[in-house]
Amino acid sequence: MTQLHGSMSILVAEDDADDRVLLADAFAESGVVVMLDFVPDGVELLAYLARHDADPSLGLPDLVLLDLNMPRMDGREALRAIREHGRLRHLPVIILTTSTAELDIRVSYQLGANSYVTKPRRFDDLIAVLRSLERYWMDIARLPSDAHRGQS
Numbered sequence: 001m002t003q004l005h006g007s008m009s010i011l012v013a014e015d016d017a018d019d020r021v022l023l024a025d026a027f028a029e030s031g032v033v034v035m036l037d038f039v040p041d042g043v044e045l046l047a048y049l050a051r052h053d054a055d056p057s058l059g060l061p062d063l064v065l066l067d068l069n070m071p072r073m074d075g076r077e078a079l080r081a082i083r084e085h086g087r088l089r090h091l092p093v094i095i096l097t098t099s100t101a102e103l104d105i106r107v108s109y110q111l112g113a114n115s116y117v118t119k120p121r122r123f124d125d126l127i128a129v130l131r132s133l134e135r136y137w138m139d140i141a142r143l144p145s146d147a148h149r150g151q152s
Helices: 017-030 042-054 075-084 102-110 123-140
Strands: 008-013 034-039 063-066 093-097 115-118
Touching: 008 042, 008 123, 017 034, 017 123, 034 042, 042 075, 063 075, 075 093, 075 102, 093 102, 102 115
Parallel strands: 008 034, 008 063, 063 093, 093 115
Antiparallel strands: none
16 A cells, blocks of 8 residues: 555544444554544634644644534534635535535535545445545645735
8 A cells, every 4th residue: 555645634524433434444444644623513623723723832723624514503504604714615515425416416515515525335445535536636636835824
């Protein structure tokens, strides 16, 4: 298994504890080098981002993986809040959810999602998805550096 270029910081907003373990295991198995943090809902996601935005030594994540259906504040509300926040609006947000509903897909893009990915049912397929995400976001796409993120 080859490791790709460097590592990236990923914040995962996921309320299901089993899915959090599955994602952590899939990243570990994939060979993708990441620093993972997890939050259980949109409220905690926004609090995490606010802390990291306020303290430059913490740095913002490179990428957010966002589940849609979470308690307290769902992914749609959290995505809307991120896109309305001046310094966070450029943060790449990928919806990672079980929903295949056309309305969820359409609304996610209307709210500013960078991508919409349906969670695969098989572990091997999840590993392949995570490798593809890492390849695209680390090797192909150009992201603003953390120091410049959010500045227009």
